[in-house]
Structure formats: structure tokens, C-alpha cells
Amino acid sequence: xxxxxxxxxxxxxxxxxxxxxxxxxxxxxxxxxxxxxxxxxxxxxxxxxxxxxxxxxxxxxxxxxxxxxxxxxxxxxxxxxxxxxxxxxxxxxxxxxxxxxxxxxxxxxxxxxxxxxxxxxxxxxxxxxxxxxxxxxxxxxxxxxxxxxxxxxxxxxxxxxxxxxxxxxxxxxxxxxxxxxxxxxxxxxxxxxxxxxxxxxxxxxxxxxx
Amino acid sequence: xxxxxxxxxxxxxxxxxxxxxxxxxxxxxxxxxxxxxxxxxxxxxxxxxxxxxxxxxxxxxxxxxxxxxxxxxxxxxxxxxxxxxxxxxxxxxxxxxxxxxxxxxxxxxxxxxxxxxxxxxxxxxxxxxxxxxxxxxxxxxxxxxxxxxxxxxxx
Ligand SMILES: Nc1nc2c(ncn2[C@@H]2O[C@H](COP(=O)(O)OP(=O)(O)OP(=O)(O)O)[C@@H](O)[C@H]2O)c(=O)[nH]1
Ligand SMILES: [Mg+2]
Numbered sequence: 001x002x003x004x005x006x007x008x009x010x011x012x013x014x015x016x017x018x019x020x021x022x023x024x025x026x027x028x029x030x031x032x033x034x035x036x037x038x039x040x041x042x043x044x045x046x047x048x049x050x051x052x053x054x055x056x057x058x059x060x061x062x063x064x065x066x067x068x069x070x071x072x073x074x075x076x077x078x079x080x081x082x083x084x085x086x087x088x089x090x091x092x093x094x095x096x097x098x099x100x101x102x103x104x105x106x107x108x109x110x111x112x113x114x115x116x117x118x119x120x121x122x123x124x125x126x127x128x129x130x131x132x133x134x135x136x137x138x139x140x141x142x143x144x145x146x147x148x149x150x151x152x153x154x155x156x157x158x159x160x161x162x163x164x165x166x167x168x169x170x171x172x173x174x175x176x177x178x179x180x181x182x183x184x185x186x187x188x189x190x191x192x193x194x195x196x197x198x199x200x201x202x203x204x205x206x207x208x209x210x
Numbered sequence: 211x212x213x214x215x216x217x218x219x220x221x222x223x224x225x226x227x228x229x230x231x232x233x234x235x236x237x238x239x240x241x242x243x244x245x246x247x248x249x250x251x252x253x254x255x256x257x258x259x260x261x262x263x264x265x266x267x268x269x270x271x272x273x274x275x276x277x278x279x280x281x282x283x284x285x286x287x288x289x290x291x292x293x294x295x296x297x298x299x300x301x302x303x304x305x306x307x308x309x310x311x312x313x314x315x316x317x318x319x320x321x322x323x324x325x326x327x328x329x330x331x332x333x334x335x336x337x338x339x340x341x342x343x344x345x346x347x348x349x350x351x352x353x354x355x356x357x358x359x360x361x362x363x364x365x
Pocket of ligand 1: 019020021022023024025026028029052053054078079080081082140141142143144145170171172173174
């Protein structure tokens with residue numbers, strides 16, 4: 001659920017990076033933090049264990065000029081991928097406007113990818129959302145490793161619902177695909193936001209005519 | 211769907227919050243929603259409101275979970291006492307939180323005391339926002355995208 005502050009002329013939108021443990025969600029945010037100009041990004045805050053596994057979430061605000069006469073703020077979050085932290089994932093998903101699903105491309109992690117994707121669908125359902133109605137993109141990460149599944153196989157397993165979603169191959173540690181993924185989800189979320197509001201406005205006009 | 215606050219809403223919330231700060235001698239306060247959005251803020255100079263709201267919403271949600279584990283179903287506040295500064299979080303509605311920051315000079319008891327009527331006022335305000343949500347004037351509802359290229363450029 002986006003938030004509009006008309007007094008400050010500000011729109012806030014929430015993007016969540018989801019995916020199995022160690023797939024590279026935190027690494028995505030770290031790269032964006034390292035390579036985006038300081039005027040566009042706030043601090044990256046990580047609530048992690050001493051082994052650098054995400055315990056609660058990572059959080060980083062971004063700011064952009066995307067909507068006429070408004071400041072647009074994107075709040076980027078990652079969830080903890082480890083299976084046992086499901087309640088925490090549910091908390092982080094609250095009010096989400098768009099999702100990046102990061103998959104680990106390695107063959108031997110396919111079951112974890114699928115499980116995590118199902119878990120995302122289920123958690124959204126529990127909060128009354130429907131993944132099919134939410135903007136999301138997929139990122140097939142760790143393409144630099146030797147034993148990775150080909151892209152079409154990952155599509156077959158994870159991107160197989162009617163309309164294919166945008167997806168990117170990535171090596172998050174080197175930043176390949178990281179900005180492409182971010183820009184795509186940001187754009188989808190913005191379009192969805194604008195569309196939802198113009199529909200509402202249209203409906204109201206019709207009411208006036210009646 | 212989006213939650214929207216108009217200028218008059220922000221002004222009204224701000225009045226209640228300023229009044230609370232004045233009476234309780236707290237330093238600053240902030241309204242955020244359960245998803246971590248900053249809805250409104252007053253007097254926060256040394257704290258980043260975006261981070262405060264992300265963490266505040268997280269802490270509150272985690273505490274609510276803890277309370278559930280203990281079999282508490284009525285759970286409405288979190289209090290963290292620091293050496294110099296402390297934080298008090300109260301639920302305003304099911305989805306809105308009031309986060310108050312105060313220093314040694316202010317009394318926790320006083321902050322909690324004055325938070326109660328403030329929360330009641332804020333609750334009424336949010337209920338009215340929710341009720342009129344679909345009647346927001348048309349001109350305020352049009353948003354135009356200015357950018358079609360990539361929003362964020364890698365340096
Ligand atoms: N080789 C390789 N390693 C990567 C890549 N992306 C991330 N890693 C490594 O994978 C490990 C886990 O990355 P994180 O970003 O912490 O994973 P995460 O998804 O946040 O994991 P959780 O917080 O446990 O859910 C780290 O050692 C990263 O350096 C990649 O593209 N290639
Ligand atoms: Mg992580």
C-alpha cells in the first residue's frame with residue numbers, strides 16, 4: 001500500500017527483495033548503496049546476525065524525481081531468507097508495493113527457490129494480497145558460478161504463469177543486473193501507482209456525470 | 211490502495227503532536243504505518259525519520275508477536291529506556307503507530323500520560339481519513355510520470 005502526503009507532496013512506495021537464504025538479496029542492496037549517488041539514497045541499515053545473515057531486514061530509502069510535482073521515495077527492504085524466519089518475512093511484507101524475487105541460479109538450489117517462491121505467494125495471500133496482482137520481477141543471481149541452470153530452465157520453474165514477468169540474469173557481487181532489476185521494479189511500481197489513481201479519478205468523474 | 215493525507219490532515223495531526231510534545235516535554239514524535247511509512251513527524255532533528263519509522267514498525271510488530279507468544283492479546287505499547295534518550299511506541303489504530311522520543315529531562319510517566327489523549331485524537335483523525343478516502347477531489351488524484359528512462363543510474 002503506497003502512501004501519499006499531499007502536504008509535503010511526497011509519494012512513498014515499498015519494494016521488498018525476497019528469495020531463499022544466501023541467494024544475494026542483501027548483496028543487491030549493498031551494491032546499490034555503494035554505486036548510487038549519495039543524493040539519491042539514504043543509509044543502508046542491516047539487522048543481521050554476527051554471521052551476516054539477515055535476521056530481521058535490511059532497509060534503505062531511495063529518492064527520485066519520477067512523478068510531476070511530487071518527491072518519490074522508495075523504501076527498499078530485504079527479508080531474511082532462512083526458512084525458520086517466516087513470521088519475520090510476513091512482517092516485512094506488510095504494505096508491499098512491489099517485489100524482486102532473487103533466485104540462486106545453482107542447480108542444487110532449485111528446490112529452495114521453488115519453496116521460497118511458494119512461501120512468497122502464501123505470505124501475500126495471508127495478508128490479503130495476490131502475487132498475480134502485484135508488480136514483481138525475477139532476478140536469476142550468481143550467474144558467475146559453474147553449476148548454474150540455464151535461464152530458460154529457471155523461467156520454466158519460476159516464471160511460468162501466463163504472462164511472463166521481467167527477469168534479469170545477475171552477478172550481484174559484481175553488480176551485473178542489479179540496477180537493471182531495480183529500475184524495472186521501480187518503473188512497474190510507479191506505473192501501477194499512477195494507473196490505480198487515474199482509474200479512481202475516472203470513476204469519480206463518471207459519478208459526477210450521473 | 212494508497213493511503214493519502216491532505217494538507218489539512220497533516221496540519222491536524224501536527225497540531226495534536228505538537229501539543230503532545232509541549233505538554234510532555236518529549237523531544238519529537240512520528241506517526242508511521244505498520245509497513246514502515248512515515249506519515250507525519252514533529253520535532254525530530256537528530257533522528258532520521260525514515261529509519262526510525264522502519265525500525266519502530268519492526269520493533270512494534272516483533273513485540274506484538276512476543277506478546278502473543280505469552281498469551282497476551284491486548285498489546286498496545288513498547289517502551290525502551292536508554293541512558294540519555296528513550297522511546298515510547300503506541301498503537302493508534304490497527305495499522306498506525308505513534309513513536310515518541312524523549313530525553314532524560316522528560317518523565318516517562320508524563321509522556322505516557324499525555325500520549326493517551328493524543329492517541330485518542332489521532333485515532334479519530336485517521337478514522338475520518340479512512341471514511342472519506344474515496345471522496346478525495348479529482349484534481350488531487352492525478353499523477354503524471356516525468357521519467358520513462360532508468361530512474362537510478364549506476365556510478
Ligand atoms: N559467486 C557469487 N556469490 C554471490 C553472488 N551474490 C551474492 N553472493 C554471495 O552469497 C552470500 C550470501 O549473500 P547475501 O546477499 O548475504 O544473501 P541473502 O539473500 O541476503 O541471505 P539471507 O540474509 O540469509 O536471506 C554472500 O557471501 C555473497 O557474497 C553472486 O552473484 N555470485
Ligand atoms: Mg540478507
